Amino acid sequence: MRQLYPLLLLLTLSFNYIYSQRPGGERERGPIIISGKVVDKDDNLPLEYATLVLQSVNNPDKITGGITDIDGNFQVETTPGKYNISIEYISYKTYKLPNQTLTESTDLGTVKLALDVAQLEAVEVVGEKTTVEVRLDKKIYNIGKDLTNSGATITDALNNVPSVDVDVEGAISLRGNENVRILINGKPSALAGFGSTDALTQLPADAIEKVEVITSPSARYDAEGTAGILNIVLKKEKTLGFNGSVNTTIGYPVNSGISVNANLRTDKFNLFNTTGYNYRDAPGNAFYDNTYTSGSYDRIIEDRDYFRLRKGFNTNLGLEYFITEESSITGSVFYRTSKSEDETENTNQRFINSTLDSETFRTEDEGEDDENYQFSLNYINNLDDDGQKLTVDAQYSNGVEDKTNIIQENNTLPNDDLIVLENVFEKETQNEYLVQADYVLPMGDAQFEAGYRGTFEKTETDYRLDSLNQTTGLFDINQDLTNLFAYTENVNAVYTQYGNKYGKFSFLLGLRLENTQLKGELTSLYDSSELEEQLGVDVDANFDKNYLGLFPTVNVIYELGENENISLGYNRRINRPRGRYVNPFPSRSSRTNIFQGNPDLDPAFSNAFDVGYLKRWDKLTLTSSVYYQRETDSFERIQEETGETTTDGIEIIRSIPINLSTNDRIGVEAGMLYSPAKWLRLNSSFNFFQFKTDGAFNGIDYGTTNTSWFARFSSKVSLPAKIDWQTNAFYRGPSSTAQTENGGIFSLNLAFSKDILKDNGTISLNVSDLLNSRKRTSYTETEFFTSDSEFQWRQRQITMGFIYRFNQPKERNKNGRGNNNDEGDEEIEG
Helix, strand or coil: CHHHHHHHHHHHHHHHHHHHCCCCCCCCCCCEEEEEEEEECCCCCECCCCEEEEEECCCCCCEEEEECCCCCEEEEEECCEEEEEEEECCCECCEEEEEEEECCCEEEEEEEECECHHHHHHCCCCCCCCEEEECCCCEEEECCCCHHHCCCEHHHHHCCCCCEEECCCCCEEECCECCEEEEECCECCHHHCCCCCHHHHCCEHHHEEEEEEECCCCCCCCCECCCEEEEEEECCCCCCEEEEEEEEEEEECCEEEEEEEEEEECCCEEEEEEEEEEEEECCEEEEEEEEECCCCCCEEEEEEEEEEEEEEEEEEEEEEEECCCCEEEEEEEEEEEEEEEEEEEEEEEEEECCEEEEEEEEEEEEEEEEEEEEEEEEEEEECCCCCCEEEEEEEEEEEEEEEEEEEEEEEEECCCCEEEEEEEEEEEEEEEEEEEEEEEEEECCEEEEEEEEEEEEEEEEEEEEEEEECCCCEEEECCCCCEEEEEEEEEEEEEEEEEEEECCEEEEEEEEEEEEEEEEEEEECCCHHHHHHHHCCCCCCCCEEEEEEEEEEEEEEEEEECCEEEEEEEEEEEECCCHHHHCCCCEECCCCEEECCCCCCCCEEEEEEEEEEEEECCCEEEEEEEEEEEEECCEEEEEEEEEEECCCCCEEEEEEEEECCEEEEEEEEEEEEEEEECCEEEEEEEEEEEEEEECEECCEECCEEEEEEEEEEEEEEEECCCEEEEEEEEEECCEECCCEEECCEEEEEEEEEEEECCCCEEEEEEEECCCCCCCEEEEEECCCEEEEEEEECCCCEEEEEEEEEECCCHHHHHCCCCCCCCHHHCCCCC
C-alpha cells in the first residue's frame, strides 16, 4: 500500500488543479430565485421530479426551469421579467400561472397537484413493462413487472435479459462468452458470491430494479471480464415514511421462501433492511455412455440422479444519513448463510467386448456450509449545482465455504464388495478489501472524470483426502493430494475519461492503468515434477507475477434523429485466472473424472469492437449490433488421460485449463420491444455468433471453429379481472468445442398474476420449464475415449407466490414516483 501514496497524492493534486482552473471559481448566480414545493393534493406526499417551467412572455423561445427534489422542493434561478409559469407531473393536472411579473425572489408556496383521471387511463404505466435505455457505454434493461420472476431467483431473471444466457448448470454468459464480470450496484459483492454465481441462485429476482448490460465498458469500470459486465442494480425505496413489502413463495419440487423489505425514511436519514429465507430442492439427472480405447473396460454406462437441498438466509441492513442537502454517507452490512445437502446416486454398467461384466453403485454425499458477510461505507458529495461530484467507497468482504464429501462405491454384480470409500474435506476462506474514489467535473456539455480503485483479495483453500484402507480398516490421508493453497490477487487502478457532445455527435474517451499482482503459496508434499511432466512446462506453484497494462476505451453515438442513433465502441480488457484455475491439485467430482488447475496459467487479453443501431417508434423499439473480439492467451478447458487408473482398472480423465493462442469471436444481435395494444406487450431478441480458437497442447491441435445462436421471445397479455398472463420461450442452438458437440436446448415458462386486496397484494403462478426440456445433450470424442451424455440440472418447477405491499399505494407506483429516478443510472464503478 505504501507504493500507492504517491499515486493518490498525484491524483488529489490533479483534482485540485482542475477545480482551481474553473472560470471564476464559482458559477454566476441569477439575480432572482423562484422557489416552492409540490405535493399530491390527496395525501400531501411530496412529488419528486415534478417540472417547473418558466416561459418568457416577451420571448416565448426563452424557457428555463427545473425539477423538484426528493422532498418536492424546487429552487430555480432566473432573470427578472414576465413569465408564464407551469408545474407539470406525469398523470397529474398541470398547474398554471400565466403572465406573472417577477422582479424579485419569489416563494410560490406549496402547490397541490390533482390526478388527471383521463390522462391516467391513457398513460403507459411506468415500471409495469420492461424497457431499454441506451447510454454511451451500456444498455439498461428495466426489468419491470416480469411475472416469471415471481418466486424466481436473480439467476432466473438474468435469463430473461437480451444478450444474456444462463446454461443448465447456472453458468452466466454474455453473447455466448462466459467470461463476464458480475457486479452488484456497480461493485463486486458478497451478494454475487465473490466471482462465483452460486449466491445469485439464492436471492429473489424481485429485488432487481434493472440490469445494465455493458458490452463496451468505459474506463471507469474494472477491466476484468473479456465478455463485458453485467451490473445488477437492486431496488432502493425513496418514499418518505415507513413502507415495505412481504413476499412469500411455495412450489413443487420444494421451493419455499419468504422475504421482507422494509424502509423508514425521514428528512435526515433512510433506514432500510431486506431479509429473506429460502428452502429449495432441485432434483436433476444425467446419463453417460462412455467408450474407451484402453483400460480394463471398453464401455461404461452411467445413470445419475441428483438430489440437491438448499437452505439459505440473507439480510442486508443499512443506514443513509443526509449530512447536508448535497452530501450523504451510507453504511450497510450484508450477511448470508446457506447450507447445502447434495446426494448423487450413480449406477454403473461395465462392459468388456460388449458383454456386461459388472455393475456398481456409487453414492456421493456432499455437505456445504457457506457464510458470507460484507461491510460497506459510501460517501457522496455533490460539490455544486452543476453536477460536480465526489464519491468515495470502502468495502470489506469475507466468505467461508466448508465442504465435506463422502464417496462410496460398491459392486452390485457379480458381488457386493466395497470398491472404495473416500472422505474429502475442503475449506475455502476468502477476504477482499475494496477502496474506491471517483470525481466528476462537468464543463458545459463536456464532462471530465477521474478516479482510483484498489481491490486486495486473498483466498485460502485447505484440501484433504482420506481413503479407507480395507486391510487395516482405518482411513489413510492421501499425502500427495492433501494441500493448503493460498492465492492472492491485488489490483490497483487509476483512470480518466472525457466526454462531450457536438450537435448530434457524442463521445466518451477513456484510459485506465491497472497493475495486477497474482501470487500463489503452496504447502504440500506433492511432487510438482509429476505435474511438470504432464503439462510439458516448468511449474512453480509458489509464484509471484506482476502485470502492468493500459486499457483504452472509445464510445461514440451519432443521433440520426430524435429516436434513432448509431453507436461505436472499442475496449481492451483482461481475464485473470481465479484461484481454482491455478490450484494444481485435483478436485474430485468422481473417482474417474477430476479437475486440475494450472499454476502456469497467465491472464488473457482481448480487444473488442461493437457497432450498434437503435430506432424507436411509438409502439416499437429496435436495438441491434455487430461485434468482433480477438482474445489472446484465451482459457480453454481440455480433457486428457492422466495415465492413471482406479483400483478397479478404470482410466482417470482429467480436465485442465490452458492458454490457447487466440480466440476470434464475431457476432450479430437484435432485440425488439413492441406494444401493439394496451393489453399486449411483446419482447424478443436474437444473437448469432461464431468463434474460432487456434492453439495446441501436448502435441494435440485444439483449434476449432464453432457457430451457434440463441433467441428468446416473451409476451404479456392483460386479461379481464386484473389478470396478467406471460409466456417466455428460449432456444439455444447447437455449439461445439475442439472436443465436444452440444445439442440445442429449448425451454418454455408460463406465469399468471392477479392483483387483490385493493391492489396492495398480488398472487401469482409460475411454471418454469413447462415441457421439462431444459436438458444438455453432448458428445465428446478424443483419442482415448468418447462420451455421449444427457444432463438436466433442474426439473420442471411450479411456484405460487404472494406479495403484500404496505404503505406503498399501487397508484403511486404507477404514477412514476420512485420509478423515473436516476438513482441507479448514476455513473458508478471506478
